[in-house]
Amino acid sequence: MTIDWTHFTPGLSLLGGVLIGAASALFVLANGRIAGISGILGGLLRPRTGDLMWRVAFLAGLIVAPLALLPFVPPVIATIDAGTEVLIVAGLLVGVGTRYGAGCTSGHGVCGLSRLSPRSLVATLAFMGAGMAAVFVMRHLLA
Amino acid sequence: MKKHIDTLSAFLVGLIFGIGLIFGGMTDPAKVVGFLDIAGNWDPSLAFVMGGAILVGVVAFRFARQRTSSFIGGAMHLPTSSDIDRRLVIGSLLFGVGWGMAGFCPGPALTSLGTGNPKAVIFVLAMVAGMALFEFADRFWHQPRRAGAM
Numbered sequence: 253m254t255i256d257w258t259h260f261t262p263g264l265s266l267l268g269g270v271l272i273g274a275a276s277a278l279f280v281l282a283n284g285r286i287a288g289i290s291g292i293l294g295g296l297l298r299p300r301t302g303d304l305m306w307r308v309a310f311l312a313g314l315i316v317a318p319l320a321l322l323p324f325v326p327p328v329i330a331t332i333d334a335g336t337e338v339l340i341v342a343g344l345l346v347g348v349g350t351r352y353g354a355g356c357t358s359g360h361g362v363c364g365l366s367r368l369s370p371r372s373l374v375a376t377l378a379f380m381g382a383g384m385a386a387v388f389v390m391r392h393l394l395a
Numbered sequence: 396m397k398k399h400i401d402t403l404s405a406f407l408v409g410l411i412f413g414i415g416l417i418f419g420g421m422t423d424p425a426k427v428v429g430f431l432d433i434a435g436n437w438d439p440s441l442a443f444v445m446g447g448a449i450l451v452g453v454v455a456f457r458f459a460r461q462r463t464s465s466f467i468g469g470a471m472h473l474p475t476s477s478d479i480d481r482r483l484v485i486g487s488l489l490f491g492v493g494w495g496m497a498g499f500c501p502g503p504a505l506t507s508l509g510t511g512n513p514k515a516v517i518f519v520l521a522m523v524a525g526m527a528l529f530e531f532a533d534r535f536w537h538q539p540r541r542a543g544a545m
Contacts, residue, residue, distance in 0.1 A: 253433055253434060253435070253437050254435075254436050254437065255436075255437055255438075255439065256429055256436040256437055256438040259426065259429055259438045259440070260438055260439065260440055261420060261440045262439075262440060262443050264418050264419070264420065264440075265418075265419045265420055265440040265441065265443035265444045265447070266443045266444070266446070266447040267415075267418050267419075267447070268414075268415045268416065268417070268418035268419020268420065268421070268444050268447070269415065269419055269443060269444040269445060269446060269447020269448040269449075269450075269451075270415070270447040270448070270450070270451055271411055271412070271414055271415030271418060271419075272412055272415035272416065272419065272444065272447070272448040273415075273447060273448035273449065273450060273451025273452045273455070274411060274415075274451055275408045275409075275411040275412035275415060276408075276412070276448065276451070276452050276455065277451055277452060277454070277455030277456075278404070278407070278408050278411070279404075279405070279408040280455060280456060280459045280465075280471075280473075281455060281458065281459055281462075281465065281466055282404045282408075282465060282466045282467055283401055283404050283405060283408070283465055283467060283469065284459075284462075284464070284465030284467075284469050284470055284471040284472050284473075285405075285465075285472045286472065286473065286474060287408060287412060289500075289501040289502040289505065290501045290526070293501060293505070293523070293526065294526045294529070294530070297523075297526055297527055297530045298530060305398070305401075305402045305405075306401055306402055306405040307405075309402045309403070309405040309406040309409065310405040310406065310408060310409040311409060311505060312406060312409060313405070313406040313407060313408065313409025313410035313411075313412070313413060314409040314410070314412060314413040314416075314502060314505045314506050314509075315409075315413070315505055315506065315508050315509045316410065316413070316509055317409075317410055317412075317413025317414050317416070317417060317506050317509060318413070318417060318422075318506060318507075318509040318510045319509055320410060320413075320414065321414060321417060325417075328423075328510070329510050329511070329512050330422060330423045330424060330425070330507065330510070330512060331425065332424050332425075332497075332498070332512070332514040332515075333424070333425065333428075333498075334424070334496065334497050334498070334514070336514075336517060338496055338497065339497055339514055339517045339518045339521065340517065340518075340521045341493070341496065341521075342492075342493040342494075342496035342497035342499070342518065342521070343493065343497065343499075343504075343517070343518040343519065343520065343521025343522040343524070343525060344493070344521050344522070344524060344525040344528070345489050345490065345492050345493030345496070345525065346490055346493035346494060346497070346499070346500065346501065346504075346518075346522050346525060347493075347521065347522040347523060347524060347525020347526040347527075347528070347529065348486075348489060348525040348526070348528055348529050349485075349486045349487065349488070349489030349490030349491070349492075349493060349525075350486065350490045350501060350526075351486070351525075351526050351529035351530070351533075352482055352485065352486030352489065352529055353482065353483050353484070353485070353486020353487040353488075353489070353490055354476070354482070354483065354486065355487075356490060356500050356501045356502070357494075357500040357501075357502065358412075358500075358501070358502050360487070361445060362445065362448045362449060362452055363452060363456070364474075365445075365449050365452070366448075366449050366451075366452025366453050366455070366456045367452075367456045367460075367473075367474075368453070369474070369477070370477070370479065371476065371477050371478065371479050371483060374479050374483060374484065374487075375483055375484075375486075375487040376487075378483075378484050378487035378488050378491060379487040379488070379490045379491035379494060380431075380491065381488075381491065382487070382488045382489075382490070382491025382492045382494075382495065383431045383491040383492070383494045383495035384431045384432075384433055384495065385491075385492070385495070386431075386491065386492045386493075386494070386495025386496050387428055387431040387432045387495045388432070388433075388434050390495070390496065391428075391432055391434075391435060392434055392435065
C-alpha cells in the first residue's frame with residue numbers, strides 16, 4: 253500500500269463530513285428522524301399517508317445541491333470509469349442490499365455509528381470490507 | 396403549519412447533506428474507489444468525511460436520545476432494532492460489493508443526478524429497481540407468515 257498524496261484532501265473532506273454531520277444533527281433534532289438515504293428513498297416504494305412530503309423534500313434538497321453551489325464552485329461532472337453493465341449490476345446490488353440490510357453509508361455509517369449502535373458497526377464493517385474486496389478483485393485481479 | 400416547517404426543514408437538511416457530500420469528495424466515484432483500494436495507491440480522504448460527520452453526530456444523537464419530541468413538535472423516530480442477524484450482514488455485504496463496483500452509494504448517486512451525469516442516471520434507475528425488487532420479494536416472502544399470525 254502507498255498513500256495517494258496527490259488526491260488526498262483532508263481539509264475539504266473534513267469540512268464535507270462536518271456538513272454531513274450537521275445535516276444529520278438538524279434532521280434528528282428538528283424533524284426527529286434519521287438521515288438514512290436508502291431508507292428515505294426506499295420508503296417511497298412503501299407509501300403511507302402523511303409520510304410522503306418530507307421524503308420528497310429531503311431527496312429534492314439532495315439532488316439540487318450541485319445547482320445551489322453553481323454560483324460559487326464551477327460545476328464538476330465526475331468521470332465514471334464503470335461501464336453501463338457494471339453500473340446496472342452495481343445499482344441493483346446497492347438497491348437490494350441497502351434495503352435488506354436496512355441502511356447504507358449514511359444510515360449505518362454516519363447516524364448509526366454516531367448513536368454508538370453495535371448493529372450499525374457490524375453493517376459498516378461488512379459493507380466497507382465488501383467494498384474493499386470488490387475493488388481489489390476489479391482492480392488487481394481482473395484488470 | 397407544523398407540516399410545512401417539517402417539509403422545509405427536510406429540504407434544507409437534504410441540501411446541506413448534498414453540499415457536504417460534494418465537498419467531501421463522495422460524489423466522485425474515482426475518489427471513493429481510491430479510498431476502498433487499500434492494496435493500491437490509497438486515498439484516505441473519505442475517512443475524514445466519516446470522522447467529521449461522526450464527530451458532530453455523536454454530540455447531536457446524545458442530545459436527541461434525551462428528547463421525547465422533536466424541535467418542530469413531532470415524534471422522535473429513532474431506530475429500535477438492535478438485532479445483528481443474517482439480513483443485516485448479507486444486505487450490507489451485497490451493498491458493499493455494489494458500492495465498490497461503481498464507486499456510488501445512495502446519497503452521492505442522487506446528488507450526482509443534479510449535475511446531469513448520464514451514468515449517475517443509469518445507476519440510480521438500477522438502484523431504485525433493486526429497491527423495488529426488495530419490496531416485492533419482502534412482501535411475497537412475508538405474506539404467509541403474516542397470514543399465519545392472524
